[in-house]
Amino acid sequence: xxxxxxxxxxxxxxxxxxxxxxxxxxxxxxxxxxxxxxxxxxxxxxxxxxxxxxxxxxxxxxxxxxxxxxxxxxxxxxxxxxxxxxxxxxxxxxxxxxxxxxxxxxxxxxxxxxxxxxxxxxxxxxxxxxxxxxxxxxxxxxxxxxxxxxxxxxxxxxxxxxxxxxxxxxxxxxxxxxxxxxxxxxxxxxxxxxxxxxxxxxxxxxxxxxxxxxxxxxxxxxxxxxxxxxxxxxxxxxxxxxxxxxxxxxxxxxxxxxxxxxxxxxxxxxxxxxxxxxxxxxxxxxxxxxxxxxxxxxxxxxxxxxxxxxxxxxxxxxxxxxxxxxxxxxxxxxxxxxxxxxxxxxxxxxxxxxxxxxxxxxxxxxxxxxxxxxxxxxxxxxxxxxxxxxxxxxxxxxxxxxxxxxxxxxxxxxxxxxxxxxxxxxxxxxxxxxxxxxxxxxxxxxxxxxxxxxxxxxxxxxxxxxxxxxxxxxxxxxxxxxxxxxxxxxxxxxxxxxxxxxxxxxxxxxxxxxxxxxxxxxxxxxxxxxxxxxxxxxxxxxxxxxxxxxxxxxxxxxxxxxxxxxxxxxxxxxxxxxxxxxxxxxxxxxxxxxxxxxxxxxxxxxxxxxxxxxx
Amino acid sequence: xxxxxxxxxxxxxxxxxxxxxxxxxxxxxxxxxxxxxxxxxxxxxxxxxxxxxxxxxxxxxxxxxxxxxxxxxxxxxxxxxxxxxxxxxxxxxxxxxxxxxxxxxxxxxxxxxxxxxxxxxxxxxxxxxxxxxxxxxxxxxxxxxxxxxxxxxxxxxxxxxxxxxxxxxxxxxxxxxxxxxxxxxxxxxxxxxxxxxxxxxxx
Numbered sequence: 001x002x003x004x005x006x007x008x009x010x011x012x013x014x015x016x017x018x019x020x021x022x023x024x025x026x027x028x029x030x031x032x033x034x035x036x037x038x039x040x041x042x043x044x045x046x047x048x049x050x051x052x053x054x055x056x057x058x059x060x061x062x063x064x065x066x067x068x069x070x071x072x073x074x075x076x077x078x079x080x081x082x083x084x085x086x087x088x089x090x091x092x093x094x095x096x097x098x099x100x101x102x103x104x105x106x107x108x109x110x111x112x113x114x115x116x117x118x119x120x121x122x123x124x125x126x127x128x129x130x131x132x133x134x135x136x137x138x139x140x141x142x143x144x145x146x147x148x149x150x151x152x153x154x155x156x157x158x159x160x161x162x163x164x165x166x167x168x169x170x171x172x173x174x175x176x177x178x179x180x181x182x183x184x185x186x187x188x189x190x191x192x193x194x195x196x197x198x199x200x201x202x203x204x205x206x207x208x209x210x211x212x213x214x215x216x217x218x219x220x221x222x223x224x225x226x227x228x229x230x231x232x233x234x235x236x237x238x239x240x241x242x243x244x245x246x247x248x249x250x251x252x253x254x255x256x257x258x259x260x261x262x263x264x265x266x267x268x269x270x271x272x273x274x275x276x277x278x279x280x281x282x283x284x285x286x287x288x289x290x291x292x293x294x295x296x297x298x299x300x301x302x303x304x305x306x307x308x309x310x311x312x313x314x315x316x317x318x319x320x321x322x323x324x325x326x327x328x329x330x331x332x333x334x335x336x337x338x339x340x341x342x343x344x345x346x347x348x349x350x351x352x353x354x355x356x357x358x359x360x361x362x363x364x365x366x367x368x369x370x371x372x373x374x375x376x377x378x379x380x381x382x383x384x385x386x387x388x389x390x391x392x393x394x395x396x397x398x399x400x401x402x403x404x405x406x407x408x409x410x411x412x413x414x415x416x417x418x419x420x421x422x423x424x425x426x427x428x429x430x431x432x433x434x435x436x437x438x439x440x441x442x443x444x445x446x447x448x449x450x451x452x453x454x455x456x457x458x459x460x461x462x463x464x465x466x467x468x469x470x471x472x473x474x475x476x477x478x479x480x481x482x483x484x485x486x487x488x489x490x491x492x493x494x495x496x497x498x499x500x501x502x503x504x505x506x507x508x509x510x511x512x513x514x515x516x517x518x519x520x521x522x523x524x525x526x527x528x529x530x531x532x533x534x535x536x537x538x539x540x541x542x543x544x545x546x547x548x549x550x551x552x553x554x555x556x557x558x559x560x561x562x563x564x565x566x567x568x569x570x571x572x573x574x575x576x577x578x579x580x581x582x583x584x585x586x587x588x589x590x591x592x593x594x595x596x597x598x599x600x601x602x603x604x605x606x607x608x609x610x611x612x613x614x615x
Numbered sequence: 616x617x618x619x620x621x622x623x624x625x626x627x628x629x630x631x632x633x634x635x636x637x638x639x640x641x642x643x644x645x646x647x648x649x650x651x652x653x654x655x656x657x658x659x660x661x662x663x664x665x666x667x668x669x670x671x672x673x674x675x676x677x678x679x680x681x682x683x684x685x686x687x688x689x690x691x692x693x694x695x696x697x698x699x700x701x702x703x704x705x706x707x708x709x710x711x712x713x714x715x716x717x718x719x720x721x722x723x724x725x726x727x728x729x730x731x732x733x734x735x736x737x738x739x740x741x742x743x744x745x746x747x748x749x750x751x752x753x754x755x756x757x758x759x760x761x762x763x764x765x766x767x768x769x770x771x772x773x774x775x776x777x778x779x780x781x782x783x784x785x786x787x788x789x790x791x792x793x794x795x796x797x798x799x800x801x802x803x804x805x806x807x808x809x810x811x812x813x814x815x816x817x818x
Contacts, residue, residue: 107631175638183625183634209638213646221653221747229737232653238660238740247649598769 023557025109026516027094030116032412034091035405037120038084043479044127045079048072050476053436057469059457069453070136071155075127077139078159081259082166083123085393088401089262090119090170093177093201095408099507099514100198102186102523107179109555110596111172117565118169125569126162135159138451140248140303141222143233143241148226154576156226160219161572167212167219168568174205181205186506187544188525195505195528196279199286200265203293207254207261210297215251218244227575242307249300257296259393260360261289263400264331267353270403271335273501274350275342278529281334288327288334295324305373306380314373321371325364332361347501348422352403355430359395363388366441381451384444390437402429402482407501414494414512421485428478435471439464504529509541517552556603564592630784636793640800647804650748651811657740659818664739665729667817678721679809682756685714686802689795696772696791699779705767708791711798712763715756722753745812752808755801762794 024030052072055063064072094112098105106112129135135155137146146156181194181202191199222244224230231237233244272279279285301309301317309317335357344350366388370376379385410416443464448455455461499508508531510519521543527533534540567588574582625631661667692707726746729735736746765771772787781788 108635171639171642175635175642178638179631179635183627183629183631185626189626209642210645213642214649217646217649217653217747221743224736224743224747228735228743230743231737231740232657232743240656243653243656594765597765 020557022562023559025105025113025555025557025561027098027105027109027112028412028514028516030112031091031094033116034087034094034119037116037123038087038091041079041123041127042084042088045076045084046476046479048076048079050472052076053469053472055453056455056465058466059455059462061454064453066453067136070451071130071134073451074135074138074159075130078126078135078163079123080393081139081255082163083119083126085259085397085401086166086170087119087123089204089259089397090115090173092197092262092266092401092404092408093173093204095412096195096507097177097181097198097201098184099411099510099518100195100505101181101184101189102506102519102525103180103184104517104519104552105555106176107184108176110558110561110601111176113558113561114565115169115173115176117562118165118172118568121565121569122162122165122169122572125165125573126158129155129158129162132158140245140252142248143222143225143239143244144235146222147234149234149236157223157576160223160226161575164216164219165568165572167216169565170208171212174208177201177205178209186523186525190525192283193525193528195265196268196282196285196289197262197265200261200268200289203289204258204261207258207293207296211251211254211258214247218247218251223575242304242309245304245307246300249303250297252303253300254293254296256392257292259397260400261292263356263397263404264289266400266404266407267335267356269505270349270353270407271338271357273407273503274345274347274353275338276345276502277338277342278504278532279334280337280340281330282528284330285334288330291327292324295320295327299324302371302373302376305376318371318373322368325368325371328364332357332364347406348417348419348426349403349407349501351423351426351430352399352406355426356396356399356403359391359399359433363391363393363396366391379444381449382444383440383448383450386450387437387440387444390433390440394437395433399429399433402426405486408507409489410496410500411507411512411514413489414496415489415492416496416500417485417489421481421488425478425481425485428474428481432471432474432476432478436468436475437471439468439471443468499531502535504532506530506541509534517554553602555601556599558596558599558601560592560596560599564589564596567592630789632789632793633796636796640796643800647748647752647807650744650751651807654744654748654812657744658812659741661739661741664737665734665742665745666739667741669729669732669734670813671725671728672813674721674725675809675813678718678725679805681714681721682718682802682805685711685718686799688714689798693792693795696775696788697781697783699775699777699781701772701775701777704772704791708763708766712760712767715760715763715798719753719756719760722749722756726750748808749812752801752804755804759794759798759801762797766791766794 021029021033024033049072051064052069055061055069094106097103133153133155135141135146135151135158137151137156137159141156141159144150146159181198185191185194221230221232225232225234225239231239233239233241235241268279268285299317299321301313302321305314305317339354366384370379370385370388406417406422443461444450446460446464448459448461448465455465494512496512498510498512500512501508506523506525507514509523523530524542524544526539526542530541567585567590570585571582571589572585574580574585625634627634658667688707688710692704692711695701695704695707729742734742736743771790774787775781775785783789
């Protein structure tokens with residue numbers, strides 16, 4: 001029975017505040033930790049890009065030298081993929097999946113905290129390499145270039161061990177979200193009633209679950225090549241560098257769907273809300289997402305057309321790659337049909353979502369071009385590829401994530417981000433993005449190679465490069481404005497209300513921000529638009545009467561996740577710096593796991609917040 | 616039963632930890648699949664280093680038998696705790712851990728023999744792939760043995776009365792069951808590894 005006497009801690013100081021963040025197992029606070037940390041790493045990786053664009057603004061420039069440039073493009077790619085966009089997506093998984101399915105938290109709250117801390121320490125460890133020489137062999141780290149002979153420093157160890165920690169964190173988080181989504185749905189929340197975003201969370205989790213183990217194996221084998229003297233990927237020792245490419249891209253290609261499917265889910269939530277009609281072809285959108293996930297495992301060798309796998313392999317991978325255009329096209333057409341004849345409300349989130357559809361389509365079409373292996377032989381290693389991948393990962397993923405931040409910020413904080421400044425942010429970002437990456441199509445077609453720190457004048461590249469750099473600075477300005485918008489959005493009255501956008505899905509049925517237990521009563525779901533049903537069909541979300549009578553017990557906070565994560569990171573770092581450090585890390589992990597299993601997991605009863613479903 | 620505070624009964628009727636373990640095993644299958652594929656890539660490359668002729672099939676065959684028997688004792692442990700025969704449950708868990716330790720001992724002997732002959736990980740590509748695959752499997756066995764020790768030391772199942780028939784979603788029972796799932800998986804992987812490394816004719 002809930003009482004009104006539960007008092008807040010009498011002395012709430014910055015120490016208790018920091019401690020509560022360190023020990024939190026609440027999915028919404030972990031979402032904030034993910035989003036904030038990932039944004040910081042996004043800023044670092046973005047700064048790396050700005051330095052590169054500054055160097056490339058003019059021919060024969062000498063802002064930085066080639067060695068640093070190699071480190072920058074490597075770290076920019078690795079960081080944007082593994083420690084910026086992936087954890088930004090994970091932030092949205094955490095924020096939304098439990099709310100979308102009417103759950104109180106994820107299946108394993110402490111494992112969820114462990115995933116976050118492993119991500120944070122892994123990402124810090126990766127970036128610490130800048131002090132001793134960062135990895136400089138590209139994000140794909142092809143041996144033999146990344147073997148001991150040609151990469152003698154410790155940069156590659158940072159890459160290998162950092163990504164091993166990050167990958168394990170992602171696998172743990174995938175297990176958590178698969179179990180959560182399959183097993184913690186509120187009564188009536190059938191799989192076919194789940195919001196598209198949560199569906200994409202599920203598909204993405206399966207992609208990570210199956211794509212990362214081969215990569216972990218490859219990374220370990222590369223590590224033994226470097227440290228123990230095996231020669232798996234070293235042709236001089238009879239090894240096979242192409243094997244690395246297979247194992248890497250078996251992760252690397254599903255990985256790009258790990259980056260794009262969640263933003264596709266975000267857009268599938270944002271578009272119907274502001275088009276003020278249901279998503280066109282819900283089933284088709286969900287199933288196309290699933291088929292993209294399946295096909296994503298069968299196309300990895302299209303990253304290796306120039307290796308010389310032979311006409312049959314190239315032909316088969318060309319054909320399967322082109323197949324992916326079908327489910328992708330289904331999605332784009334369904335989004336367009338959602339907008340068709342709708343009474344559209346233009347908000348910042350909507351502008352970013354519509355831009356996502358347009359820019360992603362451009363990136364998808366250029367992808368189709370080099371899906372054909374003969375065309376790819378012309379495009380590979382040129383700026384055309386850089387243009388393509390940024391149209392899908394920046395114009396696609398990042399714009400989708402920005403749409404999500406504007407859309408769910410009120411749910412996260414109770415405050416709406418400034419719409420006027422937001423629209424200026426959108427305009428600058430849209431313009432800056434296209435000015436940066438549009439010209440790279442031309443540069444690529446004109447033969448400018450990627451991953452080269454300088455170029456000579458007189459090849460027709462100067463003007464386009466300058467334009468790209470101007471665009472990059474404009475994009476940077478748009479993100480500075482965005483930081484201002486976010487800081488402004490942290491202050492002031494929490495006046496957004498529960499449902500500022502007239503949403504259809506379950507998160508809009510609870511308070512903004514939601515109480516720690518999400519919903520006062522367990523909702524019973526009757527359709528895939530439960531909140532719209534309540535508002536427009538006169539059938540408010542009913543509650544589970546049986547569950548309403550029992551106390552709400554939320555999981556207790558725990559500091560063991562951060563200790564285990566720190567132990568794992570120390571264990572990895574010790575491989576480079578000193579084995580005693582590894583031993584300390586191992587003891588922390590061992591002791592932490594034992595203590596983890598022995599502590600009480602049930603916190604004090606949560607108090608109904610006075611609103612939310614059931615009132 | 617709401618094992619995780621505040622949650623209603625699960626959507627699939629499956630315990631959360633059990634579903635989690637199955638999901639994790641899915642991931643582990645790909646992990647070992649990759650190591651096996653890597654071994655196959657290199658099983659013909661043993662010039663001058665560790666090769667098929669160095670393998671002692673009798674010794675490892677005994678290890679394989681011991682490990683398979685440990686799956687049987689695991690099943691018996693689970694059956695015992697299910698029907699509240701707590702003493703037998705502890706006995707069978709202890710036996711499973713002991714058999715796991717014997718397997719580790721045999722593998723240590725095997726590895727040490729190779730090492731003393733100078734046939735290390737870097738001696739041949741066959742050797743590298745062999746040590747990577749069997750080494751990671753051995754690590755999994757070690758983790759399993761630690762887990763059994765943990766079940767005994769922390770007296771998992773102490774809340775079950777002797778003679779009590781526990782339901783399949785009893786918290787302590789599931790704690791033992793997921794350990795069993797893991798152990799059977801590790802055993803099953805060894806069936807593949809043993810067949811592919813030791814029983815297939817050399818190339």
